Amino acid sequence: MDESNNTDNKYSINGIEVIISEQDQNHVGDFTIDYVNDYRGKGLVIQSAGAC
Secondary structure, X not given: OOOOOOOOEEXXXXXXXXXXXXXXXXXXXXXXXXXXXXXXXXXXEEEEOOOO
């Protein structure tokens, strides 16, 4: 997604703008996004409470 539209939900979390489309809103409620820098490398880690 390059740009948001009028139906997107916009949040500011710790100074970072997060845009979630209206159709995806119900799917990301229990997600956690973290930045990790450890022996395995660095990058974003996205976890879902409902994932197996």
